[in-house]
Amino acid sequence: MEGKQLTRKEMEELLPDYIFKRLSKDETEAFEQNLPNFPDLVEEIEEVRKVFWKLEQMDIDGFLERKTRNIPVKVSNKLARKKSPLEILSHKGFVTAVAGLGVIIIALSLFLSKGYRNEIKPDRNINGSVSEMKIERAPLISPEIPDSVIETSSALYGFDFPVVDELAYSMDNNVAEDLTEIVNEDLVKLVDQKNISHLTFEKQTELELMKNLDQIDENDFQQLIEELKNVKI
Amino acid sequence: MIELAINLKTDREIIEEYSKGNIEQATNEFVRRYKNFIYLVAYRYFRNYDDAEDITQEVFIDALRKLKDFRQESSLKTWLYRITVNKAKNLLRRRNLISFISFSRPEEDNDLDFPDHTQSNKLENKELEEKFLEVLASLPEKQREVFSLRYFEDLSFNEISEMLGTSVGGLKANYFHAVRKIASEMKKYLEE
Numbered sequence: 001m002e003g004k005q006l007t008r009k010e011m012e013e014l015l016p017d018y019i020f021k022r023l024s025k026d027e028t029e030a031f032e033q034n035l036p037n038f039p040d041l042v043e044e045i046e047e048v049r050k051v052f053w054k055l056e057q058m059d060i061d062g063f064l065e066r067k068t069r070n071i072p073v074k075v076s077n078k079l080a081r082k083k084s085p086l087e088i089l090s091h092k093g094f095v096t097a098v099a100g101l102g103v104i105i106i107a108l109s110l111f112l113s114k115g116y117r118n119e120i121k122p123d124r125n126i127n128g129s130v131s132e133m134k135i136e137r138a139p140l141i142s143p144e145i146p147d148s149v150i151e152t153s154s155a156l157y158g159f160d161f162p163v164v165d166e167l168a169y170s171m172d173n174n175v176a177e178d179l180t181e182i183v184n185e186d187l188v189k190l191v192d193q194k195n196i197s198h199l200t201f202e203k204q205t206e207l208e209l210m211k212n213l214d215q216i217d218e219n220d221f222q223q224l225i226e227e228l229k230n231v232k233i
Numbered sequence: 234m235i236e237l238a239i240n241l242k243t244d245r246e247i248i249e250e251y252s253k254g255n256i257e258q259a260t261n262e263f264v265r266r267y268k269n270f271i272y273l274v275a276y277r278y279f280r281n282y283d284d285a286e287d288i289t290q291e292v293f294i295d296a297l298r299k300l301k302d303f304r305q306e307s308s309l310k311t312w313l314y315r316i317t318v319n320k321a322k323n324l325l326r327r328r329n330l331i332s333f334i335s336f337s338r339p340e341e342d343n344d345l346d347f348p349d350h351t352q353s354n355k356l357e358n359k360e361l362e363e364k365f366l367e368v369l370a371s372l373p374e375k376q377r378e379v380f381s382l383r384y385f386e387d388l389s390f391n392e393i394s395e396m397l398g399t400s401v402g403g404l405k406a407n408y409f410h411a412v413r414k415i416a417s418e419m420k421k422y423l424e425e
Contacts, residue, residue, distance in 0.1 A: 013405035016412040020384065048416040051423065058362050060385070064269040067282060068289065071272070072264040075293045079260070 006034040011041055019048050244309040251300050263300070263309075264293050270310065270386060271317050277381055278321035280370050288324065292317045307395055310388070314396045318378075361422075368418040372411055379404045380411035 006014070014031050017023045023031060035042055216224070247266075251259035271292050276285040296316055303312060369377055378397055382388045390401045397404070 009406075012409045013402070016383070016408050019412070022383075022387075044413070044416075047420060048412060051416045051419040054361060054423065055365055055419070058365070060362075061269070064272060067286070068268040068272045071268045071286065071289055071293070072261055075264050075290050075297075076257075076260060078290060078294055079297060 004030055006030060008038060011035070011038055015041060015045065015048075019045060019052065245305065247309070248300060248303060248305070251297075259300075260297055263297070267310065267313055268293075271313055273381065273385060274314060274317045275321055276366075277370060277377060278318070278325060280366070284324070288317065288320050292320055295320075308392065310386070311392060311396045314382075364422050365415070365419060368415050368422075371418075372414060375399060375403075376407045376411035376414070379407045380415070383408055 011031065011034060014023060014027060018028065018031050035045075247259050247263050251263070268289060271289045272285050275288040275292075276282070279285055279288070292313060296313055303309070369380070372380065375397065379393055379399075382393045382396065383390070388396075390404050393399075393404055394401050399407070
């Protein structure tokens with residue numbers, strides 16, 4: 001580099017390192033040889049040196065050392081607390097826990113999918129009153145439904161009786177028969193207890209007759225039957 | 234205690250010790266070696282000691298997790314520098330976004346307290362150091378970084394070039410302009 005003519009750009013690029021004494025011996029000599037060609041740079045070097053001489057007095061290293069002295073301990077503590085996700089995954093206990101959790105989730109899913117729902121089940125011991133029907137919560141294990149039940153069930157869907165609509169879904173053969181009786185009896189009881197004014201005249205007369213017959217003494221009833229045998233229709 | 238007596242000389246030794254499972258010693262050496270460097274880089278971005286310390290810790294935690302996989306294609310210092318700058322920039326971006334959304338300015342803690350050797354000129358030096366760091370922080374990023382890495386860290390232009398992804402010629406020009414601007418601003422301050 002010695003004897004080489006340096007351009008202004010080259011001189012500027014070398015200037016900071018020259019000031020801070022970081023140029024090689026050859027670079028320093030070349031810089032100094034060319035410096036007289038750039039008097040403004042000579043002036044600038046003096047200015048920069050004055051300023052940086054002041055700044056060189058700062059104990060930046062000592063300051064940083066004091067500011068960062070606890071960082072090794074803090075980093076170690078944080079590392080001890082924070083296990084990386086891969087480390088956690090590779091831990092035996094974690095794998096066991098995840099596997100266990102997986103089994104529980106699968107079991108729970110199966111349980112819920114087949115699980116419980118409201119199902120209406122008649123009590124076989126009842127004596128014909130709808131009010132005695134019990135709604136039980138029982139596990140659903142989708143039974144095969146016989147055709148006869150489906151027919152009965154379908155027929156009952158047309159019956160204008162809300163409870164029956166619900167019952168029609170889940171009955172078996174015997175239940176269907178029982179239910180018919182129950183509904184009839186319940187209907188009679190209902191007619192017996194409630195106002196029948198909305199029925200037709202013929203129907204009302206029929207119901208009144210049934211009611212009166214029910215109240216007739218047994219002997220009178222038998223006599224009435226005997227008399228009816230002689231009647232020609 | 235025997236482990237503490239071992240002095241790891243090079244980055245390669247630190248990485249090897251860490252890979253061998255001698256984690257405590259390697260971590261200790263690694264952090265002690267680079268804490269000031271990372272702290273100062275972080276500080277230049279935040280001008281705030283607390284943030285600088287937080288980022289420094291995060292950088293070490295990230296770096297230590299990846300240290301086994303470090304392929305040594307660059308120096309540890311270069312690698313750490315990149316991690317630090319990325320983290321600092323990401324955090325600043327987030328803060329700027331939050332600041333923009335909340336229509337408030339990000340808080341800046343310029344309470345710089347560089348200490349000094351004597352009590353008598355403590356205040357004077359403290360102000361000088363504050364001003365110096367203020368001027369440094371006000372430089373364009375490339376100028377600020379090349380100045381800091383060259384002046385404080387004594388890195389070669391090739392190393393800085395690798396860190397900043399700028400040509401050596403461009404770095405030298407930036408370095409010159411940084412020195413010129415710092416000198417000019419500090420001269421004005423000193424003449425006041």
